[in-house]
Amino acid sequence: MARHLLLLSSAALLLGPLVWMVSLSLKPPGEIFRASFSLLPEQWYAAENYMRALTVAPLPRFLSNGVIVCLTILLCQILICAPIAYALAKLQFRGRDAIFALVLVGLLLPHQVLALPLFVLCWKLGILDSYAALVLPFIVSPFGIFLFRQFFKSTSDDLMHAARLDGYSELGIVFQIMLPLARPAVIAFSILSITSHWNDLFWPLIAIRTEELMPPALGVITFRNEEAGSDYGPLMAGAAIILAPLLIAFLAAQRWFVEGLMLGSTK
Amino acid sequence: MTIVPYRRSVGHNAAISAIGRRRTRDRQTAVMLAGPGILLLFILFILPAIAVFAIAATDWQLGAKSFSFVGLRNFELLWQDADFWHSMINTLAFVSVCVPVTVGLGLIVALLIEAESGFRAFYRAVHFLPFMATMAAAAIAWESLLHPTIGLLNQILRSFGVQDTNWLRDENTVLPVLGAIFVWKNLGYAMLLFLAGLKTIPSDLYDAAEVDGADGPLSRLATVTLPLLGPIAMFALVVVALRAFEVFDIIKVLTQGGPGKASEMLLYTLYVESFEYLRTGYGAAVSVVFLLIVIGLTLLQVFVLDKRVHYQ
Amino acid sequence: MASISLDGIGKSFGRTRVLKRISLDIRDGEFLTLVGPSGCGKSTLLRIIAGLELQDEGSVRIGDRAVDGLPPKARDVAMVFQSYALYPHMTVERNMAVPLVMRRLGALQRMPLVGRLAPGTERMRASIAADVRKVALALGIEPLLARKPGQLSGGQRQRVAVGRAMVRQPAVFLMDEPLSNLDAKLRVSMRAEIKELHAKLGVTFVYVTHDQAEAMTLSDRVDLMIDGELVQIAPPQVLYNDPDHVNVAAFVGSPSINLVQATALSEWLASAVRWAGDAGNLDGVTIGFRPERLSICNEGTAGSIAGRIRLVEHLGADRYVHIDIARTERPLIVRTHPHDGPDLAPGATIALQAEPKDMLVFDAAGRRLRKRPCDATEILIARSSA
Ligand SMILES: Nc1ncnc2c1ncn2[C@@H]1O[C@H](COP(=O)(O)OP(=O)(O)OP(=O)(O)O)[C@@H](O)[C@H]1O
Ligand SMILES: [Mg+2]
Numbered sequence: 001m002a003r004h005l006l007l008l009s010s011a012a013l014l015l016g017p018l019v020w021m022v023s024l025s026l027k028p029p030g031e032i033f034r035a036s037f038s039l040l041p042e043q044w045y046a047a048e049n050y051m052r053a054l055t056v057a058p059l060p061r062f063l064s065n066g067v068i069v070c071l072t073i074l075l076c077q078i079l080i081c082a083p084i085a086y087a088l089a090k091l092q093f094r095g096r097d098a099i100f101a102l103v104l105v106g107l108l109l110p111h112q113v114l115a116l117p118l119f120v121l122c123w124k125l126g127i128l129d130s131y132a133a134l135v136l137p138f139i140v141s142p143f144g145i146f147l148f149r150q151f152f153k154s155t156s157d158d159l160m161h162a163a164r165l166d167g168y169s170e171l172g173i174v175f176q177i178m179l180p181l182a183r184p185a186v187i188a189f190s191i192l193s194i195t196s197h198w199n200d201l202f203w204p205l206i207a208i209r210t211e212e213l214m215p216p217a218l219g220v221i222t223f224r225n226e227e228a229g230s231d232y233g234p235l236m237a238g239a240a241i242i243l244a245p246l247l248i249a250f251l252a253a254q255r256w257f258v259e260g261l262m263l264g265s266t267k
Numbered sequence: 268m269t270i271v272p273y274r275r276s277v278g279h280n281a282a283i284s285a286i287g288r289r290r291t292r293d294r295q296t297a298v299m300l301a302g303p304g305i306l307l308l309f310i311l312f313i314l315p316a317i318a319v320f321a322i323a324a325t326d327w328q329l330g331a332k333s334f335s336f337v338g339l340r341n342f343e344l345l346w347q348d349a350d351f352w353h354s355m356i357n358t359l360a361f362v363s364v365c366v367p368v369t370v371g372l373g374l375i376v377a378l379l380i381e382a383e384s385g386f387r388a389f390y391r392a393v394h395f396l397p398f399m400a401t402m403a404a405a406a407i408a409w410e411s412l413l414h415p416t417i418g419l420l421n422q423i424l425r426s427f428g429v430q431d432t433n434w435l436r437d438e439n440t441v442l443p444v445l446g447a448i449f450v451w452k453n454l455g456y457a458m459l460l461f462l463a464g465l466k467t468i469p470s471d472l473y474d475a476a477e478v479d480g481a482d483g484p485l486s487r488l489a490t491v492t493l494p495l496l497g498p499i500a501m502f503a504l505v506v507v508a509l510r511a512f513e514v515f516d517i518i519k520v521l522t523q524g525g526p527g528k529a530s531e532m533l534l535y536t537l538y539v540e541s542f543e544y545l546r547t548g549y550g551a552a553v554s555v556v557f558l559l560i561v562i563g564l565t566l567l568q569v570f571v572l573d574k575r576v577h578y579q
Numbered sequence: 580m581a582s583i584s585l586d587g588i589g590k591s592f593g594r595t596r597v598l599k600r601i602s603l604d605i606r607d608g609e610f611l612t613l614v615g616p617s618g619c620g621k622s623t624l625l626r627i628i629a630g631l632e633l634q635d636e637g638s639v640r641i642g643d644r645a646v647d648g649l650p651p652k653a654r655d656v657a658m659v660f661q662s663y664a665l666y667p668h669m670t671v672e673r674n675m676a677v678p679l680v681m682r683r684l685g686a687l688q689r690m691p692l693v694g695r696l697a698p699g700t701e702r703m704r705a706s707i708a709a710d711v712r713k714v715a716l717a718l719g720i721e722p723l724l725a726r727k728p729g730q731l732s733g734g735q736r737q738r739v740a741v742g743r744a745m746v747r748q749p750a751v752f753l754m755d756e757p758l759s760n761l762d763a764k765l766r767v768s769m770r771a772e773i774k775e776l777h778a779k780l781g782v783t784f785v786y787v788t789h790d791q792a793e794a795m796t797l798s799d800r801v802d803l804m805i806d807g808e809l810v811q812i813a814p815p816q817v818l819y820n821d822p823d824h825v826n827v828a829a830f831v832g833s834p835s836i837n838l839v840q841a842t843a844l845s846e847w848l849a850s851a852v853r854w855a856g857d858a859g860n861l862d863g864v865t866i867g868f869r870p871e872r873l874s875i876c877n878e879g880t881a882g883s884i885a886g887r888i889r890l891v892e893h894l895g896a897d898r899y900v901h902i903d904i905a906r907t908e909r910p911l912i913v914r915t916h917p918h919d920g921p922d923l924a925p926g927a928t929i930a931l932q933a934e935p936k937d938m939l940v941f942d943a944a945g946r947r948l949r950k951r952p953c954d955a956t957e958i959l960i961a962r963s964s965a
Contacts, residue, residue, distance in 0.1 A: 010372075011394060015393060016412070016457070017451070020419050032417055033416070037419060037423075082300065083304065084300060087300040099301065102313060105313065109316050111416055112515070113558045117314070117318035119329075121310075140307035158663075158664035161651075162627070164650070164651045165631070165657065166652070166677045167678060169549075170299075171300070199521075214402070217403040217516070221403050221406075232417065236407070238407075239404040239405075239408055242403075243405065247396060250395075251392065254388075254392055258459060262460070279587070279636070282636075283636070283639070285638075286647050289633060289647075
């Protein structure tokens with residue numbers, strides 16, 4: 001009993017801010033500024049707030065930017081990391097250990113530290129303020145290489161040999177044998193990659209100025225700055241719209257999310 | 268005199284050169300597979316990392332055509348810069364309070380969840396939910412909660428007769444409030460680490476403890492659970508500390524480092540110096556300091572703690 | 580169609596020389612078995628034949644081609660692995676179709692969706708499916724075609740692995756301990772099936788095994804490898820009756836041959852066999868007796884070795900009697916029929932007899948001594964017939 005009491009109250013504290021946000025997003029301005037508080041509005045104003053949020057700022061655009069950028073990053077990461085991970089796991093060649101050491105060094109570097117040179121790089125390439133700038137710095141992931149290498153290493157050599165005898169090319173082995181076998185790792189990695197880039201604010205803040213190109217995290221604070229102070233209802237509605245996709249995805253696929261994020265902690 | 272190598276037949280020579288050709292082809296395959304990854308790793312990770320050190324040794328200002336090498340001048344400036352020290356001390360204070368609190372609460376929640384079997388999945392999901400929230404958007408929710416007039420917090424306090432506080436604009440409250448938000452977000456993460464750790468404790472250890480007389484829930488906790496969670500706790504401390512050093516979003520959204528510089532922290536300083544004041548060389552020096560801290564913590568995790576985490 | 584010829588194959592991993600200049604000719608259609616202790620290089624040799632590993636020296640010919648420069652898929656060999664190496668994410672049907680798809684369809688035709696539109700793909704796929712079905716029927720795995728390997732028993736997986744090797748009708752079958760993951764009963768029946776398969780296909784088989792029963796029953800010739808060297812290549816019967824090396828003798832036969840230091844038998848050798856009087860000659864010499872070549876007689880029989888029964892094992896058709904004799908550590912095992920000889924009870928003292936011609940004598944290095952220090956055979960024969 002005590003257990004439920006404690007856990008329910010901590011859960012209430014944790015959900016409080018989100019519940020409060022939703023509550024405000026349902027209320028008309030008059031009720032928001034009233035001194036007494038209640039969870040549910042007296043006068044339902046949800047439709048107005050959410051419509052307002054969607055028309056004032058390109059929220060759907062932010063979300064679709066997020067989807068485009070995250071999926072492009074993920075696709076590039078898999079296309080680039082899987083072959084090198086396979087080479088590191090299964091092929092013998094000179095310099096292999098040195099390259100793996102390089103991957104480990106990459107794993108050690110926090111991305112914020114690299115922001116400055118990467119900004120200069122994107123500037124020189126003339127891709128600042130474009131999708132390319134959002135994607136380019138992340139198309140290779142040392143963690144992805146590391147993770148896939150671990151997985152590929154654990155597959156039996158026999159399987160690779162059988163594939164060679166059957167006529168697969170090395171690239172075919174990577175993408176048609178190894179990757180499907182490493183499916184749990186691929187899913188976990190995908191979730192880790194998507195959540196971290198969906199939520200990332202630091203790099204988009206540096207790389208993007210144009211509102212139409214902003215991913216969700218950056219978009220929502222631009223929206224906030226434009227709406228500042230006055231219109232709490234639509235602002236909360238906007239924040240809720242930005243928060244919803246990941247939270248819903250998490251609740252729908254908890255097990256995968258937990259696995260993916262736990263994997264990330266060993267980074 | 269020349270030594271003629273022993274060859275059995277022409278067939279052997281042919282075989283050796285044929286094998287040589289296959290080795291070459293295998294090498295080419297390896298290069299083709301690993302090449303793009305290596306190249307990009309260089310361009311996007313290794314060279315930028317080196318560049319940060321190089322830029323830190325210049326007085327370059329972003330956009331400027333020329334710059335000169337100043338050696339360790341930027342680091343000297345950093346050393347003498349009261350603002351930097353302020354930011355550093357804020358960060359260390361933030362880390363040293365928030366991290367133990369987050370990990371401690373995470374442990375308690377995990378223990379409570381595992382204590383009985385009812386509603387485990389539900390509690391786990393609810394406590395983990397904040398970790399999944401896009402922090403920029405969640406910060407907006409927090410802002411409304413902390414709002415001096417319409418905020419829920421002040422409304423509640425008011426009903427107890429407490430004076431209104433402008434939580435985010437008061438230099439005495441701003442850091443604790445940011446700390447609370449950090450705990451709010453990361454508690455579920457620590458909890459999950461402990462839940463994973465609790466699963467690895469073999470149940471026969473509890474049976475053994477019971478035979479030895481430790482049969483109450485508290486004595487079981489003291490004799491079996493906590494000692495075995497020790498390594499996980501160390502691991503969680505480091506991982507959460509890494510996240511605490513990297514706090515940025517909430518500062519950017521909620522306080523901009525203010526009021527004054529009361530809530531400025533390392534990564535925010537790095538951002539402001541590099542990308543707002545465009546003092547690139549100086550910003551790079553901050554990056555180097557930040558990098559060293561993160562690498563120190565990561566290496567601690569890999570070399571000191573990993574062994575302990577994995578032995579069980 | 581395809582004989583295999585290995586000429587001076589050498590291979591090292593780092594410092595360790597795994598194969599030491601192996602030369603071997605395998606006839607077209609022959610069933611050759613490689614046996615030997617773990618780590619002696621059998622799998623490595625097989626992989627070199629398949630082209631999965633590159634030798635450091637020497638050359639491989641399959642049929643009339645030198646294949647050293649060819650990648651595995653171009654060598655016209657198929658391989659069955661100990662772990663079966665089935666693709667776990669594909670159905671049995673796709674597993675078996677892979678070698679054909681990779682060979683008969685072009686890169687474009689293999690592509691998902693787009694491939695369907697390419698000319699001739701449909702027809703090609705249909706003919707592949709038909710071929711797969713035919714092989715599956717022959718192996719009795721047709722009902723399993725829609726399953727994934729994870730849903731199959733060990734024996735079924737083994738069949739699928741054989742099926743995948745069969746569909747492309749290779750000139751050479753390489754099998755690396757294909758039965759060692761099966762339980763004993765299944766192993767015996769699969770052994771028979773592999774023998775039939777070889778008879779039916781008539782192609783060359785190179786078969787690696789640990790199991791000497793497989794080696795003895797399946798092979799035209801057995802090749803015993805030790806430490807990267809070929810010790811003896813011969814038909815199974817020759818290997819059993821006339822081994823060149825003590826290791827061959829020890830490897831072949833179950834229960835295994837009784838190996839006794841000659842010094843422990845010096846008196847018996849001197850009196851009964853009339854070994855050359857000099858005991859120094861016996862140093863390091865080992866004498867082997869096959870269990871069925873020893874016979875039990877009453878204590879005190881002339882020309883016999885005294886012993887005491889330690890243990891009697893009844894195996895139905897056979898009876899294994901473990902007998903301790905003086906100055907040896909391990910008992911000798913004698914194989915008798917259950918009703919032969921005197922009553923045998925543990926603890927009883929009896930005696931052993933052996934025909935000198937059945938003694939296999941090996942020198943200190945383990946090499947067979949066909950000509951013994953003193954040819955005692957005739958003497959003994961004279962005695963026993965007297
Ligand atoms: N890729 C490799 N790298 C290094 N050493 C290897 C490699 N493959 C095999 N070896 C070594 O070569 C030796 C022979 O290996 P191989 O697999 O051919 O033995 P085997 O006769 O098949 O043994 P088993 O009966 O146990 O399968 C072993 O000592 C093994 O450790
Ligand atoms: Mg082997």
